[in-house]
Amino acid sequence: HLYFSIDGGQSWTQWDQGYPTVPTMDLVVHPRDPDLVIGTFGRSIYIMDDITALQQATPEVLASDAHLFEPRIATDWLSIRTGGGGGSLIYRGGNPNRDAAIHYFIGAGMSGDVTLEVTDVTGELSWSETVPAEPGINRVWWNMAFGPGPEQIARMAEQLADAIDGFEAQASEAQLPQARALKARLSGAAGDYAALQRISDDMAELAGSSYRFRRPSARGPAAEPGEYLVTMTFQGSTMKSKLVIRPDPMLEK
Numbered sequence: 223h224l225y226f227s228i229d230g231g232q233s234w235t236q237w238d239q240g241y242p243t244v245p246t247m248d249l250v251v252h253p254r255d256p257d258l259v260i261g262t263f264g265r266s267i268y269i270m271d272d273i274t275a276l277q278q279a280t281p282e283v284l285a286s287d288a289h290l291f292e293p294r295i296a297t298d299w300l301s302i303r304t305g306g307g308g309g310s311l312i313y314r315g316g317n318p319n320r321d322a323a324i325h326y327f328i329g330a331g332m333s334g335d336v337t338l339e340v341t342d343v344t345g346e347l348s349w350s351e352t353v354p355a356e357p358g359i360n361r362v363w364w365n366m367a368f369g370p371g372p373e374q375i376a377r378m379a380e381q382l383a384d385a386i387d388g389f390e391a392q393a394s395e396a397q398l399p400q401a402r403a404l405k406a407r408l409s410g411a412a413g414d415y416a417a418l419q420r421i422s423d424d425m426a427e428l429a430g431s432s433y434r435f436r437r438p439s440a441r442g443p444a445a446e447p448g449e450y451l452v453t454m455t456f457q458g459s460t461m462k463s464k465l466v467i468r469p470d471p472m473l474e475k
Contacts, residue, residue, distance in 0.1 A: 224260070228279045241268065256294055257318075271318045275325035275359045288336075289327040290454040290461035296322035296366065298447055300470045321363040322465060326454055328355045337455040338362055340445075340465065347443065355456065366467060370440035375415050381438035382408055382421060389425070389433045400428050415440060 224241050225234040245263035252259055256277060258270040274294045283289045299320050324338055332355055339350040347368040353360075370378070386408065390401040404425055411417035422437050429435040447469045454461045 226276060228276075228284065229281055241270075269318075272323050272325075272361075274323075275327070275361070279327070279359070283327055285329075286327070287329045287332055288454070288456045288459060288461065290452065290463050291325040291327070292463050293322060293324055293452065293465045296465065296467045297471075298366065298445075298467055298469055300472060319363055321365045322467065324362045324364060324452055324465070325359060326362075326461075327359050328357050328456070330357045332357060332457070334457055336360075338364075339453045339455075340364055340368075341451050341453070342368075342445070343449065343451075347445075349442075364465075366445045368442040368445065370415055370442040372413065374440035374442065375413055375418065378415075378418055378422075378438045378440040379408065379412065382418060382425065385425060385435055385438070389429055389435065392433065397428065404428070 223243065224237045224246055226237055227234050241260075242262075242265055244265045246260060247263050248261040250259050251257070251273070256272060256274045258273050260268040260270065262268055272294055275291045278291050297320075324340075326336065326338070328336065334355050335352050336355050337350060337352045339348055341348045349364060349368050351362060351364075353362065383405075386401060386405050390398065390405070393401050404421055407417070407421055411421060418440070426435055426437060445467055447467045450465045450467065452463045452465050454463075
């Protein structure tokens, strides 16, 4: 079993989130990254990626209604394709997520929505996500790209309109009312990226295999290495932290 303590060893709690029941022989926190590397007997090496939330958790934090942890440094990894293959792929575990992790805590019995926002220093570029509150320590991934601007959203709406028109021209009698309903929703969704995404999802479901529907996208600009502001809003309270993106260390070599 694996146990952790947030009060200097006065009390211990078993960690059972994805960790198997297996003899645990040795532990080390990676000196460069806050990853917990565990040596087991019979299950090889187990790596718990990014334990910053556990490192920062205190009795005061866990007694609060909500808390936003300081994120670890994210990396803008290079995408390099070597073109090679490997016969040992089946023996290798998955790589960690390349996105930036944002951790927060929600107290027991709390409910509602949690809104997370990342902005650049100017406040002009932003990304946000709203998720239902789940008691405990939570993790949300940011893909290090900002939300689309008005031009990208307008282009996505045009692509959706063309796709719905094309589908309507060959739709069956049973599909026509749904296609026209999508067109009516689209006319009232100008500038609303979330609404356009829902229409795109519904269009894909309606088209199925009977129509070749290519989902339009409206990706915003990628975040460059630097500092960004993370804001969490919950139950009328606002919490802030700083997120740093570093360039790929390979660029320094």
